[in-house]
Amino acid sequence: MSNSILLNPKHWHDRAEKTRAKADVILRDDLKKKLLRVAEEYDRLAQRAEHGSQEQAKNDHGEMR
Numbered sequence: 043m044s045n046s047i048l049l050n051p052k053h054w055h056d057r058a059e060k061t062r063a064k065a066d067v068i069l070r071d072d073l074k075k076k077l078l079r080v081a082e083e084y085d086r087l088a089q090r091a092e093h094g095s096q097e098q099a100k101n102d103h104g105e106m107r
Contacts, residue, residue: 048091049091049094050091051088051089051091051092052088053088053091054084054085054087054088054091055084055085055088057081057084058081058082058084058085058088059081061077061078061080061081061084062077062078062081064077065077065078065081
């Protein structure tokens with residue numbers, strides 16, 4: 043997996059969405075909860091990627107801290 047994918051918020055949001063869709067059809071509550079936790083982690087990764095993208099844009103424009 044390339045860095046561009048890892049830093050792409052859409053990639054992680056899409057994975058979260060697909061994981062939630064899988065959880066919707068799972069009948070076992072324990073597995074459903076695990077999948078929903080994974081989806082939450084994907085959302086967190088998306089937030090980190092968004093933050094990283096914003097920081098990179100600042101750095102690219104010479105606004106380093």
